Amino acid sequence: MRYEVDWSILARPELAALLIDGVRYTMIVAAVSTGVSLVLGTALAIARVSGSGWLRWPAELWVNLARHIPGVFWVLFFYFAFPELLPATWGSALNGWTSFALAAGIVALSVDNATYVSDIVRTGALAIPRGEWEAARCCGLSPWQQWTCCLIPVTLRTVTPPLANRTIHNFKNSSLCMVIAVPELTWATQQIESLTFRGIEATLVATLFYVTVALALGVWARRLERGGYRHWRGAGAVWRRERGELARVDSRR
Amino acid sequence: MVELISVTKRFGERTVLADVSLAVQSGEVAIVCGPSGSGKSTLLRTLNRLETIDAGDIRIDGQSLYRSGLDLRELRAKVGLVFQQCHLFSHLSALANVTMPLVKVKRLGRGEARAQALALFRQFGLERRADAFPDELSGGERQRVAIVRSLALRPKVMLLDEPTSALDWCLRAEVVANVRALASRGIAQLIVTHDLDFACAAGDRFFLLQEGRLREVDNYTLACCAPEALRGLSSVPRGRLQAVAA
Ligand SMILES: Nc1ncnc2c1ncn2[C@@H]1O[C@H](COP(=O)(O)OP(=O)(O)OP(=O)(O)O)[C@@H](O)[C@H]1O
Ligand SMILES: [Mg+2]
Numbered sequence: 001m002r003y004e005v006d007w008s009i010l011a012r013p014e015l016a017a018l019l020i021d022g023v024r025y026t027m028i029v030a031a032v033s034t035g036v037s038l039v040l041g042t043a044l045a046i047a048r049v050s051g052s053g054w055l056r057w058p059a060e061l062w063v064n065l066a067r068h069i070p071g072v073f074w075v076l077f078f079y080f081a082f083p084e085l086l087p088a089t090w091g092s093a094l095n096g097w098t099s100f101a102l103a104a105g106i107v108a109l110s111v112d113n114a115t116y117v118s119d120i121v122r123t124g125a126l127a128i129p130r131g132e133w134e135a136a137r138c139c140g141l142s143p144w145q146q147w148t149c150c151l152i153p154v155t156l157r158t159v160t161p162p163l164a165n166r167t168i169h170n171f172k173n174s175s176l177c178m179v180i181a182v183p184e185l186t187w188a189t190q191q192i193e194s195l196t197f198r199g200i201e202a203t204l205v206a207t208l209f210y211v212t213v214a215l216a217l218g219v220w221a222r223r224l225e226r227g228g229y230r231h232w233r234g235a236g237a238v239w240r241r242e243r244g245e246l247a248r249v250d251s252r253r
Numbered sequence: 254m255v256e257l258i259s260v261t262k263r264f265g266e267r268t269v270l271a272d273v274s275l276a277v278q279s280g281e282v283a284i285v286c287g288p289s290g291s292g293k294s295t296l297l298r299t300l301n302r303l304e305t306i307d308a309g310d311i312r313i314d315g316q317s318l319y320r321s322g323l324d325l326r327e328l329r330a331k332v333g334l335v336f337q338q339c340h341l342f343s344h345l346s347a348l349a350n351v352t353m354p355l356v357k358v359k360r361l362g363r364g365e366a367r368a369q370a371l372a373l374f375r376q377f378g379l380e381r382r383a384d385a386f387p388d389e390l391s392g393g394e395r396q397r398v399a400i401v402r403s404l405a406l407r408p409k410v411m412l413l414d415e416p417t418s419a420l421d422w423c424l425r426a427e428v429v430a431n432v433r434a435l436a437s438r439g440i441a442q443l444i445v446t447h448d449l450d451f452a453c454a455a456g457d458r459f460f461l462l463q464e465g466r467l468r469e470v471d472n473y474t475l476a477c478c479a480p481e482a483l484r485g486l487s488s489v490p491r492g493r494l495q496a497v498a499a
Contacts, residue, residue, distance in 0.1 A: 131340035134303055139354035140330035140406065149353055153344045 003200060010201055015192050019202060022188030023209060025102070029174040029184055033109035034167050040110060041117025046147060048122050059118075066115045072176045074108035079180040105177035105184075113170045120166060124159035125151055164221030168214045175210075185209060254279045254441040255300065255410055260309035262295060269295050271465035272309070277458075279409075279439045282432055284452040286445075286475060287462035293445040294337055296462065297412040300443070301332040313410060330358055333403030337414040337445075339395045341387040347398045348374065348383040351405050359406065373401045377427070392419030400428075404435075411435060413444045417451045429455045449476055 010016060047059035079101060083091035094100050128151060136146040156163075175186035183191075189206045193199025255277040262270040269292035277283045287293050298304040299311060302318055302325060311318045313332060341350050348370055355366035374380045377397045387395060396419050403411060413432075417425045425448070432442060432455040446452050452459065452475060459475045460467050 129340070131336060131338055132342065135336065135340040135342065137303070137325075138301060138329050138334045138336075139402070140326045140358040141354065142326060145357050149357060150342050150344075154342070157344060 005201060006198065007201055009192075009196055009198055010205065015196070015202070018183070018188040018191055019185070019205065021183055022185035022206070025177075025182055025184040026171075026174050026186075026209075029102070029105055029109065029177055029182065030171040033106045033113060033174070034170050036106070036110040037113035037117050037170065038163075040114035042121050042152065044114060044118035045121035045125060048118065049125050063115045063118055066111065067119075069112075071109070071112040071173055072179060074112045075105055075176050075180055078104035078108045078111075101177070101180045101182045105174075105180060105182045109170060109173055109176070112173070113166065116166050116169075117163065120159050120162045121155055124155035127158060128154050160221060160225050164217060164224075167221075168217050171214060171217065172210060254281075254314065255443065256312040257299075258310045258312070260299065260311060261307050262292070262299060262304065263307050268465050270299070270306075270467075273462075273465075273467045274309075275460065275467060277410075277441045277443055279441050280436050282436050282442045282444060282455055282457045283460060284444050284446060284456035284458070284475075285460045285462055285467070286447065286449070286452060291462045292465060293462055294414050296467075297334060297414055297443060297445060300410070300412055301329050301334055303334075326358070330406050331408055332410045332412065333406060333408035334412045335396075335399045335403050335414060335416060337418070339387075339399040341390075341395060341398055341402070343387050346384045346386055347379065347390060347394075350387070350398055351402045354402065355405055370401070370405060373405055377401055377431075378424075393421065393424055396420060397424070400431075409440060411440055411442045413442065413446075415446055415448075416444065417446060417448045425451055426454075 010019070044059050044063060047055040048063065050056055082104070083094045083100075085091075086094065097103070132150065132154065133146070136150040141149060174184055177184050178187035178190065181187060185206045189199060189202040192202040255275075257273055257275045260270055260273045261268065273296065275283070285293050285296065295304060299306050300313070300318075306319075313328070316323075318328065341347070342353070345353060348367070351370040351373065352363070352366040355361045355369065356363055359366075361369070371380065371383065374383050377400070379394065379397055379401065382390060382394055382398075385394075387398075390398065396416060400413070400416060417428055420428060429451060432444070435442060436457070444452075444455065453472050456472070459470050459472055461470055461475070
């Protein structure tokens with residue numbers, strides 16, 4: 001028996017709508033969890049390289065624990081177990097919330113991705129020459145300012161390639177949310193399969209979508225890394241304005 | 254202004270500063286020479302608490318660096334340190350290296366900070382390089398940007414670690430003039446250098462740091478005997494010293 005590919009089923013409105021919704025949910029899950037995990041992971045990294053043991057040890061413990069748990073477990077945990085851990089009224093409120101699966105999926109991927117982001121950012125921060133840290137301290141910057149004005153921008157520059165890799169990975173991980181019936185793209189393809197017994201067309205389309213977006217992310221990261229180096233360094237309209245003014249000073253000479 | 258009282262600093266087993274005492278008044282320029290690895294940079298770093306000391310005390314403006322409730326940020330804005338390797342912020346342009354601390358620490362408006370930074374850039378002949386990034390600057394330019402970055406914060410004490418090592422004779426004369434101008438403004442300066450001409454032209458008092466011990470010398474001794482000291486010979490030939498004394 002040979003499978004006859006029939007693209008026309010994708011033109012059926014209810015199936016097309018499933019796919020389009022799937023793309024939408026995949027993008028939401030991937031974008032939000034990537035954003036949250038970048039912030040969370042950076043905070044964890046700062047805690048891990050900070051001088052205070054009160055910050056360092058809990059963060060270190062957390063990362064080393066969380067890193068060894070499969071991503072899909074996090075998804076299952078936040079959807080099934082987490083509401084049970086809360087007081088009964090809160091738990092049932094969560095279970096009754098229509099977007100709970102989406103929220104649980106986003107939180108799970110954020111937590112999962114944050115541990116890897118924290119490792120990447122930590123390595124980048126440790127690679128900054130000690131002198132640059134000291135210069136930041138010598139200027140009288142507060143610890144917060146040292147991080148936001150010097151260390152994070154310098155670190156981000158060096159860790160752009162591994163962070164981009166991680167972002168691509170997290171984007172693909174969004175498909176894990178199908179186990180809790182978030183109607184994202186992979187879930188949609190399975191849904192189409194069970195409705196029509198024709199899954200290959202939808203799955204091919206989904207594969208094409210994942211590959212295209214991941215490739216685009218990769219290209220964007222390469223550009224950041226190469227040309228964007230300068231863009232990073234001159235980040236902010238203020239500095240750019242400043243450069244304009246200096247160019248004028250220059251041309252008067 | 255700056256007072257070190259019997260300061261001892263060890264790295265593990267190794268004693269880098271042994272019972273070092275030194276006082277520099279406002280407007281005074283103290284020069285420290287010594288062989289490589291003798292602890293000159295370490296001495297400067299103890300003065301804004303980048304390194305802590307193992308014994309003794311350090312006072313700036315009469316106040317101990319080891320008193321409880323010391324505001325390190327305030328101290329570091331008051332004590333400018335120019336590193337031997339400059340350590341500019343690699344992600345910021347030369348100008349932004351100077352304006353960023355002004356905006357963040359001194360809370361100046363951006364326009365004000367830029368104006369002050371540009372004025373200093375002109376004074377140091379850097380205005381054409383203001384929007385270059387540190388990796389596009391020459392060694393001498395980097396050094397001057399680092400000096401400007403410290404100066405812009407209007408410190409009361411300036412610590413310069415080999416400020417002329419990458420400068421030509423012409424710029425060196427500029428630095429001498431700037432050091433003297435700062436001195437006349439009442440800033441206490443402690444300068445580490447291997448450059449004896451610069452030392453004699455810029456300094457008021459001269460110190461040799463050797464094997465952890467600091468001793469004051471006059472400029473003749475420095476000029477005549479420091480070469481031996483810098484080469485790490487443990488003693489200076491007697492004949493030379495007598496010739497200097499005569
Ligand atoms: N963080 C550190 N840990 C261990 N040893 C150190 C540390 N910093 C400096 N030292 C050692 O202390 C000694 C003094 O170093 P320092 O940098 O003060 O020398 P220096 O007089 O400035 O030399 P140079 O003229 O070459 O710059 C050196 O032997 C160095 O190896
Ligand atoms: Mg040194």
